[in-house]
Amino acid sequence: MVVTDPDVLAGYRQDRALDPDAGTAAALVRPLTTEQVAATVRWAHEHRVPIVPRGAGTGLSGGATAQTGALLLSTEKMREISVDTVTRTAAVQPGLLNAEVKRTVAEHGLWYPPDPSSFEICSIGGNAATNAGGLCCVKYGVTTDYVLGMQVVLADGTAVRLGGPRLKDSAGLSLTKLFVGSEGTLGIITELTLRLLPAQPPQSTVVATFATLTAATDAILAITGQLRPSMLEFMDAVAINAVEDELRMGLDRTAAALLVARSDAPGEHAGHEADLMLAACEKAGATEAFRTDDPDEGEAFCAARRFAIPAVERKGPLLLEDVGVPLPRLGDLVTGIAEIAAQRGVLISVIAHAGDGNTHPLIVHDPADPDESERAHLAFGEIMALAIGLGGTITGEHGVGRLKKPWLADQLGPDVMALTRRIKDALDPHGILNPGAVL
Amino acid sequence: MVVTDPDVLAGYRQDRALDPDAGTAAALVRPLTTEQVAATVRWAHEHRVPIVPRGAGTGLSGGATAQTGALLLSTEKMREISVDTVTRTAAVQPGLLNAEVKRTVAEHGLWYPPDPSSFEICSIGGNAATNAGGLCCVKYGVTTDYVLGMQVVLADGTAVRLGGPRLKDSAGLSLTKLFVGSEGTLGIITELTLRLLPAQPPQSTVVATFATLTAATDAILAITGQLRPSMLEFMDAVAINAVEDELRMGLDRTAAALLVARSDAPGEHAGHEADLMLAACEKAGATEAFRTDDPDEGEAFCAARRFAIPAVERKGPLLLEDVGVPLPRLGDLVTGIAEIAAQRGVLISVIAHAGDGNTHPLIVHDPADPDESERAHLAFGEIMALAIGLGGTITGEHGVGRLKKPWLADQLGPDVMALTRRIKDALDPHGILNPGAVL
Numbered sequence: 001m002v003v004t005d006p007d008v009l010a011g012y013r014q015d016r017a018l019d020p021d022a023g024t025a026a027a028l029v030r031p032l033t034t035e036q037v038a039a040t041v042r043w044a045h046e047h048r049v050p051i052v053p054r055g056a057g058t059g060l061s062g063g064a065t066a067q068t069g070a071l072l073l074s075t076e077k078m079r080e081i082s083v084d085t086v087t088r089t090a091a092v093q094p095g096l097l098n099a100e101v102k103r104t105v106a107e108h109g110l111w112y113p114p115d116p117s118s119f120e121i122c123s124i125g126g127n128a129a130t131n132a133g134g135l136c137c138v139k140y141g142v143t144t145d146y147v148l149g150m151q152v153v154l155a156d157g158t159a160v161r162l163g164g165p166r167l168k169d170s171a172g173l174s175l176t177k178l179f180v181g182s183e184g185t186l187g188i189i190t191e192l193t194l195r196l197l198p199a200q201p202p203q204s205t206v207v208a209t210f211a212t213l214t215a216a217t218d219a220i221l222a223i224t225g226q227l228r229p230s231m232l233e234f235m236d237a238v239a240i241n242a243v244e245d246e247l248r249m250g251l252d253r254t255a256a257a258l259l260v261a262r263s264d265a266p267g268e269h270a271g272h273e274a275d276l277m278l279a280a281c282e283k284a285g286a287t288e289a290f291r292t293d294d295p296d297e298g299e300a301f302c303a304a305r306r307f308a309i310p311a312v313e314r315k316g317p318l319l320l321e322d323v324g325v326p327l328p329r330l331g332d333l334v335t336g337i338a339e340i341a342a343q344r345g346v347l348i349s350v351i352a353h354a355g356d357g358n359t360h361p362l363i364v365h366d367p368a369d370p371d372e373s374e375r376a377h378l379a380f381g382e383i384m385a386l387a388i389g390l391g392g393t394i395t396g397e398h399g400v401g402r403l404k405k406p407w408l409a410d411q412l413g414p415d416v417m418a419l420t421r422r423i424k425d426a427l428d429p430h431g432i433l434n435p436g437a438v439l
Numbered sequence: 440m441v442v443t444d445p446d447v448l449a450g451y452r453q454d455r456a457l458d459p460d461a462g463t464a465a466a467l468v469r470p471l472t473t474e475q476v477a478a479t480v481r482w483a484h485e486h487r488v489p490i491v492p493r494g495a496g497t498g499l500s501g502g503a504t505a506q507t508g509a510l511l512l513s514t515e516k517m518r519e520i521s522v523d524t525v526t527r528t529a530a531v532q533p534g535l536l537n538a539e540v541k542r543t544v545a546e547h548g549l550w551y552p553p554d555p556s557s558f559e560i561c562s563i564g565g566n567a568a569t570n571a572g573g574l575c576c577v578k579y580g581v582t583t584d585y586v587l588g589m590q591v592v593l594a595d596g597t598a599v600r601l602g603g604p605r606l607k608d609s610a611g612l613s614l615t616k617l618f619v620g621s622e623g624t625l626g627i628i629t630e631l632t633l634r635l636l637p638a639q640p641p642q643s644t645v646v647a648t649f650a651t652l653t654a655a656t657d658a659i660l661a662i663t664g665q666l667r668p669s670m671l672e673f674m675d676a677v678a679i680n681a682v683e684d685e686l687r688m689g690l691d692r693t694a695a696a697l698l699v700a701r702s703d704a705p706g707e708h709a710g711h712e713a714d715l716m717l718a719a720c721e722k723a724g725a726t727e728a729f730r731t732d733d734p735d736e737g738e739a740f741c742a743a744r745r746f747a748i749p750a751v752e753r754k755g756p757l758l759l760e761d762v763g764v765p766l767p768r769l770g771d772l773v774t775g776i777a778e779i780a781a782q783r784g785v786l787i788s789v790i791a792h793a794g795d796g797n798t799h800p801l802i803v804h805d806p807a808d809p810d811e812s813e814r815a816h817l818a819f820g821e822i823m824a825l826a827i828g829l830g831g832t833i834t835g836e837h838g839v840g841r842l843k844k845p846w847l848a849d850q851l852g853p854d855v856m857a858l859t860r861r862i863k864d865a866l867d868p869h870g871i872l873n874p875g876a877v878l
Binding site: 084085086087088130131132133137138141142144145154158160161162164165166167168169170171172173174175177178180181182185186197198221224225227228265266267269322324325326327328353356357358391392393394395396397398399400404408411412413415416419420422423424425426427438 | 523524525526527569570571572576577580581583584593597598599600601603604605606607608609610611612613614616617619620621624625636637660663664666667704705706708761763764765766767792795796797830831832833834835836837838839843847850851852854855858859861862863864865866877
């Protein structure tokens with residue numbers, strides 16, 4: 001069960017944040033059961049060996065970066081799932097991919113909404129650890145809204161069961177929700193009880209292009225002021241062109257912004273909501289806008305949006321941001337990012353889950369060019385400072401990990417940091433759980 | 440600001456649980472602002488004086504029972520609210536009643552879903568403290584699903600701001616959610632950022648009566664297996680007759696159970712879902728079943744259901760239960776409660792938010808009859824043990840308070856109790872916040 005082969009360990013040194021400060025772990029374990037996780041943590045607790053837990057390794061903030069001398073605990077082999085159609089819940093081990101959870105529950109006519117763009121490759125355990133979001137969150141909320149219970153192994157190796165397949169439970173503290181988003185710093189989640197919805201109705205899709213960023217953000221506010229779209233996504237000119245370079249689907253390369261908006265209201269109401277969104281785009285000055293009820297065509301535009309990150313990445317390595325602001329400040333954020341890009345002389349493409357104010361500025365830089373790399377990292381920090389100044393967050397859905405840790409106190413302030421530290425110390429007094437992440 | 444008049448203090452000794460072990464508080468404060476709450480708690484912290492926080496005093500588990508020598512902190516005068524239609528959120532002080540929040544946001548075309556039966560008299564701060572539920576939770580979730588942020592005063596008097604008007608925020612631990620449901624034991628909530636939805640569409644209502652409990656629970660499972668009703672409520676024969684005694688609305692006094700089910704799907708889809716629910720009731724053997732799209736008539740049946748607790752209370756003082764089970768075990772719970780009632784020789788009426796498995800067995804007893812009272816209290820505990828045995832919870836939406844504390848460890852187990860204690864000690868090392876509640 002314990003792997004110490006350096007070649008194998010090398011594959012587990014980093015997640016997709018590619019943290020340059022990754023260390024060399026002592027060993028890797030890939031347990032199959034809660035009991036094996038508990039036994040591993042008990043051993044680590046006794047010997048005061050730090051543990052870095054990881055799921056599929058697709059994290060974007062360095063939450064799974066290997067630490068020198070640490071034990072890597074990968075949940076990738078914990079892949080069981082059972083679906084209960086009566087309580088409309090699933091009991092899921094953390095190593096299953098988000099897409100696998102979606103597919104399995106869909107076989108029962110059910111739907112697990114949270115949908116990170118990486119849903120085909122990210123694990124459900126990692127989703128819970130980071131309180132991951134996605135594209136449908138603008139209407140359906142984030143991972144924590146779907147976690148009703150869990151089994152979690154604490155820092156001393158004790159496995160506890162929290163919550164369960166019940167919508168309502170006021171017995172004791174809301175511990176389940178505390179572990180969601182704790183990035184492996186308070187415990188290791190070994191099973192999740194997920195709330196499911198009935199299958200999503202067919203969606204109607206609106207695609208619109210705009211000559212200016214302002215026109216696009218006006219359209220976003222006009223849409224969300226009227227209704228709750230099931231998706232409202234934004235791509236800027238750089239992203240449009242990068243996607244068009246790869247997919248050749250006829251996107252308008254001259255546009256400053258493209259919106260993809262969807263409605264999943266029942267029956268003909270989806271089309272009605274789509275028409276309202278179409279009218280809002282046209283009124284805001286869209287250069288082109290159309291509605292499609294064809295599922296394949298709608299999905300093609302969503303896939304194009306999801307493909308934006310890899311498409312822009314072909315221009316060069318990315319520093320990937322995840323800042324969010326209250327929706328009225330979205331325009332200020334987008335224009336502020338453009339100013340930072342101009343001042344620092346770096347290419348920054350902005351894509352966004354626009355409907356909930358969560359943006360992913362993509363800072364393109366060449367790590368082999370120390371000067372450009374430094375400017376890119378300065379921009380990375382300035383974008384977070386900008387978001388904080390606009391009443392926003394340094395991370396909407398990726399987590400703090402190690403890459404964003406230097407900015408966390410700027411957002412939360414010293415009192416909330418102290419409160420966080422008190423909880424961490426109470427639950428992990430020897431600091432063995434994912435040391436260096438978040439705190 | 441500080442009140443020590445014994446006559447005034449007497450009005451704050453208990454909440455609606457009427458805890459017989461209520462003590463005599465030293466004083467009462469009714470602050471207006473977060474700063475005044477913080478100043479009060481700082482003083483209490485310095486002098487090690489315990490604080491019992493309370494909202495509207497409508498709690499049903501004794502969470503606000505006065506403790507001898509303690510300071511009572513009532514949030515009743517903290518009544519400000521501001522609504523932001525763009526982020527679809529409201530910033531609310533804790534003393535506002537749930538109904539006042541609903542009415543204010545409705546003026547902006549928005550909806551705050553959680554709807555305890557006591558919504559006209561319970562405070563939004565108390566709702567957050569207990570993670571309160573209600574009737575629409577079967578589709579729309581509970582209070583925690585609508586709390587995006589808060590201002591909270593910690594045990595040393597530090598006021599911190601957590602979260603904010605953002606659907607997505609993965610920066611740091613999920614502290615907002617930890618304070619929801621903490622029943623005043625970790626901090627005192629002085630402001631809430633609430634997530635709002637667009638106004639609820641008109642509802643279609645189904646009312647059905649059944650000759651047996653089994654037929655009714657069969658109908659419940661058949662309905663929830665097909666769709667998500669916006670309400671699915673249950674009353675047994677005792678409740679039906681008690682309500683009919685008071686309201687004279689023509690309910691079938693011979694029925695063993697009555698269901699009120701609603702759909703708020705858009706447009707004609709509400710009627711379509713109502714027809715599916717009607718068919719499910721008829722197939723399960725309803726003695727009578729009908730659908731109405733008339734809002735007043737539908738609301739009259741919902742009001743009848745909400746009136747069940749006061750109506751049964753006219754038969755005698757109640758011990759009010761709040762146990763929940765996973766939905767497939769609802770029939771076992773209802774029949775098990777009937778067995779306990781027969782064995783203990785006490786009258787127990789069962790009403791339920793049936794769609795989410797949350798029931799309110801109402802144990803009628805005469806406190807002046809020591810023997811009956813003892814049997815009622817034995818039944819109270821046996822019902823919780825039954826719910827725990829069925830994989831359920833001792834409280835779905837009322838909280839543990841002081842009345843249910845003896846059973847909490849039976850549900851959570853020693854390891855989760857120890858985890859809870861570690862968090863409590865870390866956040867309130869001197870134990871001054873609502874001592875004796877929950878833990």
